[in-house]
Amino acid sequence: xxxxxxxxxxxxxxxxxxxxxxxxxxxxxxxxxxxxxxxxxxxxxxxxxxxxxxxxxxxxxxxxxxxxxxxxxxxxxxxxxxxxxxxxxxxxxxxxxxxxxxxxxxxxxxxxxxxxxxxxxxxxxxxxxxxxxxxxxxxxxxxxxxxxxxxxxxxxxxxxxxxxxxxxxxxxxxxxxxxxxxxxxxxxxxxxxxxxxxxxxxxxxxxxxxxxxxxxxxxxxxxxxxxxxxxxxxxxxxxxxxxxxxxxxxxxxxxxxxxxxxxxxxxxxxxxxxxxxxxxxxxxxxxxxxxxxxxxxxxxxxxxxxxxxxxxxxxxxxxxxxxxxxxxxxxxxxxxxxxxxxxxxxxxxxxxxxxxxxxxxxxxxxxxxxxxxxxxxxxxxxxxxxxxxx
Amino acid sequence: xxxxxxxxxxxxxxxxxxxxxxxxxxxxxxxxxxxxxxxxxxxxxxxxxxxxxxxxxxxxxxxxxxxxxxxxxxxxxxxxxxxxxxxxxxxxxxxxxxxxxxxxxxxxxxxxxxxxxxxxxxxxxxxxxxxxxxxxxxxxxxxxxxxxxxxxxxxxxxxxxxxxxxxxxxxxxxxxxxxxxxxxxxxxxxxxxxxxxxxxxxxxxxxxxxxxxxxxxxxxxxxxxxxxxxxxxxxxxxxxxxxxxxxxxxxxxxxxxxxxxxxxxxxxxx
Numbered sequence: 001x002x003x004x005x006x007x008x009x010x011x012x013x014x015x016x017x018x019x020x021x022x023x024x025x026x027x028x029x030x031x032x033x034x035x036x037x038x039x040x041x042x043x044x045x046x047x048x049x050x051x052x053x054x055x056x057x058x059x060x061x062x063x064x065x066x067x068x069x070x071x072x073x074x075x076x077x078x079x080x081x082x083x084x085x086x087x088x089x090x091x092x093x094x095x096x097x098x099x100x101x102x103x104x105x106x107x108x109x110x111x112x113x114x115x116x117x118x119x120x121x122x123x124x125x126x127x128x129x130x131x132x133x134x135x136x137x138x139x140x141x142x143x144x145x146x147x148x149x150x151x152x153x154x155x156x157x158x159x160x161x162x163x164x165x166x167x168x169x170x171x172x173x174x175x176x177x178x179x180x181x182x183x184x185x186x187x188x189x190x191x192x193x194x195x196x197x198x199x200x201x202x203x204x205x206x207x208x209x210x211x212x213x214x215x216x217x218x219x220x221x222x223x224x225x226x227x228x229x230x231x232x233x234x235x236x237x238x239x240x241x242x243x244x245x246x247x248x249x250x251x252x253x254x255x256x257x258x259x260x261x262x263x264x265x266x267x268x269x270x271x272x273x274x275x276x277x278x279x280x281x282x283x284x285x286x287x288x289x290x291x292x293x294x295x296x297x298x299x300x301x302x303x304x305x306x307x308x309x310x311x312x313x314x315x316x317x318x319x320x321x322x323x324x325x326x327x328x329x330x331x332x333x334x335x336x337x338x339x340x341x342x343x344x345x346x347x348x349x350x351x352x353x354x355x356x357x358x359x360x361x362x363x364x365x366x367x368x369x370x371x372x373x374x375x376x377x378x379x380x381x382x383x384x385x386x387x388x389x390x
Numbered sequence: 391x392x393x394x395x396x397x398x399x400x401x402x403x404x405x406x407x408x409x410x411x412x413x414x415x416x417x418x419x420x421x422x423x424x425x426x427x428x429x430x431x432x433x434x435x436x437x438x439x440x441x442x443x444x445x446x447x448x449x450x451x452x453x454x455x456x457x458x459x460x461x462x463x464x465x466x467x468x469x470x471x472x473x474x475x476x477x478x479x480x481x482x483x484x485x486x487x488x489x490x491x492x493x494x495x496x497x498x499x500x501x502x503x504x505x506x507x508x509x510x511x512x513x514x515x516x517x518x519x520x521x522x523x524x525x526x527x528x529x530x531x532x533x534x535x536x537x538x539x540x541x542x543x544x545x546x547x548x549x550x551x552x553x554x555x556x557x558x559x560x561x562x563x564x565x566x567x568x569x570x571x572x573x574x575x576x577x578x579x580x581x582x583x584x585x586x587x588x589x590x591x592x593x594x595x596x597x598x599x600x601x602x603x604x605x606x607x608x609x610x611x612x613x614x615x616x617x618x619x620x621x622x623x624x625x626x627x628x629x630x631x632x633x634x635x636x637x638x639x640x641x642x643x644x645x646x647x648x649x650x651x652x653x654x655x656x657x658x659x660x
Contacts (some may be wrong), residue, residue, distance in 0.1 A: 077556055096558040109556035113574045122570075126561030174560065 002387060016191070024089065027052040027210050028073075028178060033082035033092075034234075035068055042068040050178075055204050055374075057225035058214045059259070064236040066214045070180050073212065076192045086169040086177065097126070102176040106183040108167035110155040116142075117151040118165050118236050123174045138232055141169040144203070161192050168200075172207070185220060197223050209304065216242040218258050218333035240388070246305075252388045255303045261353050262309070263388075264302045275382055278302055282353025288385040289324045301388045306358035308384035311376050329355060345370060347378050423626035430621050437584060440477050440627035443567040446517075450586030450628065453612035457592055460523065460608060464530035465587035470540025471531070472587075473580055477568075480546040498536045505602030506533060530591040537590065538583035545579035546572075572604060578646040585643035 026049035035043040044063040050056050058066040064332050071077045073084065075096035091099055102123070110119050120141050120354040124134045142148055145165035155163055162182065171179055184200070185193045204211050215221050221228050222242040230241045241257045248274050250253035252263065266280030278300055286302050334354070335346035340361070347355045355378055370376055416519070423441070427434025444450055454573035479492050498506060509634040510529045514521055549572065602608060607615070609632070613625055 064519075074555075074559060075556075095563065097561045097563055098553070101557050103556075103560075105552045105556055107550065107552060109550060109558070110550040111553060111571055122557070123560030126566075170560070 021036075026050055028088060028212075029056075029082040029085040030069075030073075031085065033069070033072060033084060034081045035065075035079050037071060038094075039235050041317060043072070043079070044262060046231075046234075046236050047082075048229060048236060048239065050210065052210055053208050054202065055211045055220035055226045056213070057228045058212065058217055058231060059221040059228050059258075060216065060231035061164055062216055064231040066231045067182060069231070070103070070182055070212065070214045073178070074101060074180055078182045082147040089206075100174075100177045101180060102166050102178075103182065104171040104184050106186060108155075108163050108187075110170070112155050112162055115152050115154055116147060116158070117166045119155070119166055120173050122170065127174060133363070137173055141173050144172070145169045155292065155339055160187055161196070164188060164196065172209075172302055176209075178210050178212065181211060183215055184213065186215075186217075186309050200224060201384070220335070222258075230255075232256065245352075249303070249388070250385060252301055252303070255388060256384065260306050260356060262304045262306065266302060266355060268300055272327040282351060283349055283355065284330055284351045286385065287382045288387050291387045299389075303386040303388055304380055304384055306356040307342070308361075308377050309355060309357035309380050311345060311347070311357050311359060311378055312372065313374075313376060326382055327385075328377055330375070330377055331355065333372055333374045333376060336370070336372060343369065345376075347376060349378075395489075396466075399642040419626050419629045420633070422623065423630040424503055425623055425626070427605070428623065430626075439593065440623045441631075443624045444627050444631075447624065450609075450612060450624070453607050453609045454608055454628070456523065457609035460526050460530060461588045461591040462586070463523075463589045464527045464534060465584050465604065467527070467531045468535040469538050469580060470585045472535045472583060473520055473542050473576075474615045475535070477537045480543050481568075496536050498533055499540070503533070503594070503614055504600075507597040511600040521601060522606040524544035525596050525601045526606070526608065529597045530587075530594060533594065533597055534587035534590045536585050539584040542576060542579050545576045549575055576651045581646040582643045585639045585646070588640050589643075592636065 001332070025076075028048075028050040030048040032044055033043060033046050044140060046065075046069060051190055058069060068077060072079050072092075073100070075091075075094060079092050082092065083090050085102070086099070095209075112123065117138055120138045121134050124137055138151075142151060145168055147162065147165050147169065150158065150162065155166065157300065164187070168184070181200075185196055188196060193285050197220060200211075204348075213221070213224065222245075225242060227239060227241055228245050230237045230245065232253060238245060238254050240248070240250075245254070245258055249258060249327065255261050255263070263278040264283045264286065266276075266278045266286070268279045269279045269285065271277075271290070272287075275291065276288050276290050277285055278283050278288060280302060283302075288302055312337045329347075329351065331349040332348040333345055334348040337344040342358050342360050345357045345359065349355055409532075416517055421431060422433075423436065424436050425432075425434055426437035426439060475495055479488070479495070507529065510532065511526075514525050517619065519525055526555065553571050554564075554567045554573070557571040562570055595612060598608045599611050599614075609628070613628060616622060616625055
């Protein structure tokens, strides 16, 4: 955990004002926050800093505590332990209406008895904003989410996508310091979801606002977020950029949760310069680059993403390949899964294991395609492998 | 799409029989209220004579006025208390004995009216309360409050909790969130509960006869005592008016609850 800045408490400003934190200081600091329901520890000692202007995603399977954490930020649950500092001020015990934070609910929670306009104006009226200003702000919000002409409709006269926009406009109308989004796109179909993802990112960048999104969809988190916090049973398993999370997962669980991966259990055999040789029962001896963080000599796992595995009929094709592709494995194609842009082959290795390889379909004609039961050589470089503690 | 199915002869027959069983007595009563003859069982042509007679019968009019006042007062108090109980049960923190509390709230639903009436009578006697308008009103409030609570609680149960949370998130304290969001959404259920309490109070004979005092008979008590001396055609006219009033109230109540449930659909999670 970072050291407490001496000026943190002095810098505290009344909530509601645009208390932009001093440079270098995070907008939001979560310190050892925990929440227990009965005997179930939903959130278990989470510490996290979020910078102003960041798009942060909380990712995890259902029941991992990500929604509980978000609800504690919004004020619907009070943490049992720890502090939540917004701009240096502890808001852990503040009520929802006392926080300069707004939330977009998973089911949108639009007020069914109010029109689109009144839904968006709801929070502004509570803030005792003058009438004329409310009208201006509502018009601005309606334009922002492209809902012109629908102001007088009731929520049940809108499509799912339009409701989502109303919910977003309503949450943004008060210009919160922090916007929380609870599975905001879960109710939309795939195409609409992709468009909305792009729009949300564009909006966040344009407004320069800080977004925290909760999602169980790792693709969504990868696409939208600057940083991702992966949660597992109430704890933050890893906080990293999407690329780091994918290419350098910190644990076996994260490696399997984020994307597809081949895992081979084994034991460290010997060290050769910057390389390790790991003996695996399923794929024989694999040469891997030595990880930055020292790994023990005990049980290890070698992880390799399917798209890093190359296939060919007779092994590495060129000189350079032959030099770097130290790991070559013989096998037979056992399963083919055509996905359009890529094809995933399952290779039954001669050593006994299964290896997934994802190959880009870069040509329209299937000259490079392999057929079932065909003999192939799979190969990959030591740098493509990740060594994980088993 | 609604599927239109043809009714078989058996179904038509059983439907007709069932409806006749329910409504034939009422139909005969309504018909005979327009009878010109003094004899209840002999048809003597159409007439509004008995309605005229009723409106000139001071005692009967007073009883009807008493019943209306009791029904309005007890329904209003019962709606207030029942709504508060429903809110406490579905929105409040879980407190010890909550199940017992809700069980006790709903006990009057199944309690025989004779017992409710008798126990209230004993209470009023013990308190030395003067029996009349207020004792009947209090007794009817105890009877009807649980019905209001059931109606309102079921509406609250189907309401998405996140609506209140959204209101709080947008700057309302819990009380204002309730007033600005929850109350408008459960209003149809509250109206339906009031109507239900009103009709229950209007047609109650048992509890009222236990708890009322001399000179403040409600309409059902008055009718019952008249009928013991022989059925006058005037009674038919009064009953027809009461049926009409209750029918109107029930139609309004069911329209209100229909409105309430159609709003609930949009409030439900997707």
